[in-house]
Amino acid sequence: MVEHLLQFKGASKQYGRKTALQDISLTVGSGKIIGLLGSNGSGKSTLMKMAAGLLSPSSGSVEVQGLPAGPKTKSMVSFMPDRPLTESWMKVKDALMFYRDFYVDFDMEKATHMLEFMNLKQEDKISALSKGMNERLQLTLALSRNAALYLLDEPIGGVDPVARGKILDAIVEFYHEDSSIIISTHLVRDIERIFDEIVFIRDGEMVMHEEVEQLRLKHGKSVDEMFKEVFAE
Numbered sequence: 001m002v003e004h005l006l007q008f009k010g011a012s013k014q015y016g017r018k019t020a021l022q023d024i025s026l027t028v029g030s031g032k033i034i035g036l037l038g039s040n041g042s043g044k045s046t047l048m049k050m051a052a053g054l055l056s057p058s059s060g061s062v063e064v065q066g067l068p069a070g071p072k073t074k075s076m077v078s079f080m081p082d083r084p085l086t087e088s089w090m091k092v093k094d095a096l097m098f099y100r101d102f103y104v105d106f107d108m109e110k111a112t113h114m115l116e117f118m119n120l121k122q123e124d125k126i127s128a129l130s131k132g133m134n135e136r137l138q139l140t141l142a143l144s145r146n147a148a149l150y151l152l153d154e155p156i157g158g159v160d161p162v163a164r165g166k167i168l169d170a171i172v173e174f175y176h177e178d179s180s181i182i183i184s185t186h187l188v189r190d191i192e193r194i195f196d197e198i199v200f201i202r203d204g205e206m207v208m209h210e211e212v213e214q215l216r217l218k219h220g221k222s223v224d225e226m227f228k229e230v231f232a233e
């Protein structure tokens, strides 16, 4: 039996009485860049945290390569949260060493290479980095692990359009084709060029999962046009 890289089967998540995700069934294969798109509060971060094994579903299941998402799957998944894991006293080089010590699959050579591409210096103090530079660092840390699945939660939220282009170039440049990346964002237009597939979630429900190519062929629409149509208020 072929095991899927990531599979949600009727997964729901409640926070108390609030339903953040409702009956999500989603299968993700290898070698894809997937856009997880939805407006604020639609459930993107919740879905990411469930895929990362940090939150368990209230009902249904979430599996990574056939194993329930949780402690056993953490080594297969590299998660870039929307808030940094590094400490403000650190220099960039300390953050690299922290990751190297913490994750056996951390590739220091790749990280050094990627830092250069991102115009970050090892001696830079993290507390002095701008929001956009900090995002570049977090992305470098997340992508420098050798994982099967990368989860990037809002990786371009804090940066201007030029820097966004740079970050997207870095994702494509340093992406390993056997792995998959899920990127959550509401900045659809700036980022759609790198997606193979898109998932739309609205009010905790998955309303579309489609290959970008199919979207263009079947509907004659760009992802951005489709997004505006689905999420029109």
Ligand SMILES: Nc1ncnc2c1ncn2[C@@H]1O[C@H](COP(=O)(O)OP(=O)(O)OP(=O)(O)O)[C@@H](O)[C@H]1O
Pocket (backbone or CB within 6 Å): 015, 016, 018, 019, 020, 038, 039, 040, 041, 042, 043, 044, 045, 046, 047, 186
């Ligand atoms: N710890 C929590 N306790 C209670 N409600 C929560 C909690 N975390 C998230 N929620 C609620 O669940 C819903 C989904 O939140 P989530 O953070 O997954 O959305 P999102 O799509 O990532 O939003 P954004 O784009 O604004 O980051 C929201 O209504 C949010 O208020």
